[in-house]
Amino acid sequence: MANTKADHWSSEKYQNAAGFVPQLTTKVLEYLSPQPGKRILDIGCGDGQLTTSIASRVTETGQVLGLDASPSFIATAQKSNTLSQLNIELQDCTKLDQHELTNGDWDKAFSNAAMHWILRAPETRTSFFGDVYRALKPGGRFVFEMGGKGNCAELHTAFTAALTTVGDLSLEAAREASPWFFPSVDWMRKALDDVGFDVLVCESEYRPTKSTESRADGSGGLDGWV
Numbered sequence: 001m002a003n004t005k006a007d008h009w010s011s012e013k014y015q016n017a018a019g020f021v022p023q024l025t026t027k028v029l030e031y032l033s034p035q036p037g038k039r040i041l042d043i044g045c046g047d048g049q050l051t052t053s054i055a056s057r058v059t060e061t062g063q064v065l066g067l068d069a070s071p072s073f074i075a076t077a078q079k080s081n082t083l084s085q086l087n088i089e090l091q092d093c094t095k096l097d098q099h100e101l102t103n104g105d106w107d108k109a110f111s112n113a114a115m116h117w118i119l120r121a122p123e124t125r126t127s128f129f130g131d132v133y134r135a136l137k138p139g140g141r142f143v144f145e146m147g148g149k150g151n152c153a154e155l156h157t158a159f160t161a162a163l164t165t166v167g168d169l170s171l172e173a174a175r176e177a178s179p180w181f182f183p184s185v186d187w188m189r190k191a192l193d194d195v196g197f198d199v200l201v202c203e204s205e206y207r208p209t210k211s212t213e214s215r216a217d218g219s220g221g222l223d224g225w226v
């Protein structure tokens with residue numbers, strides 16, 4: 001897939017600023033429960049650390065496909081991949097319907113810390129869940145973790161204030177500039193329900209995380225994280 005968007009992600013900076021992200025996954029991986037022989041999609045797989053651990057659990061009899069829109073992350077993930085059951089592809093996941101994966105042939109779909117980016121545009125919020133649903137076999141499972149309502153509320157407030165006062169943007173334009181969508185549990189439950197998912201668990205967890213040290217190269221700290 002051709003990708004013409006600027007790539008703001010860098011594997012090294014991600015490790016410095018947000019290395020905690022793939023580590024806080026015990027619960028979501030428990031829900032996913034990757035078993036030998038299963039076919040699993042990882043939506044927004046980043047540099048592939050988690051994808052690799054999922055792929056090793058499905059063993060050579062299974063298959064894992066990691067998709068991400070960042071050429072930098074995809075290059076890192078492909079370079080470090082040594083597993084025959086793991087494939088990594090560059091793909092904008094707001095457009096999953098353009099990929100042959102919406103063929104109902106996957107046992108499970110997974111996403112960690114990526115959907116608050118993927119669902120940023122309102123039009124994606126209606127198409128995305130249907131695409132994932134169509135990618136799954138009947139009875140398939142979708143397990144994900146993402147930022148929820150109120151996430152980084154202080155940061156959002158500070159950005160909005162800076163953009164309206166210093167940047168001279170309207171309040172609406174400042175809110176629009178946010179790179180993330182943090183939905184409520186009720187919103188998510190309905191979005192899943194609307195396309196036919198039977199929602200077993202949808203919950204919000206308070207998970208404070210400490211910012212790392214800022215570094216001169218722009219990695220780490222709040223700069224690197226945002």
Ligand SMILES: C[S@@+](CC[C@H](N)C(=O)[O-])C[C@H]1O[C@@H](n2cnc3c(N)ncnc32)[C@H](O)[C@@H]1O
Pocket residue numbers: 009018021022043044045046047049050067068069070073091092093094111112113114115117118
């Ligand atoms: C915080 S990282 C999480 C990466 C990985 N899942 C992990 O747990 O380490 C967010 C990821 O979402 C990806 N992403 C954002 N928008 C995307 C889109 N439209 N399509 C595919 N991936 C996207 C980014 O490229 C980035 O790799």
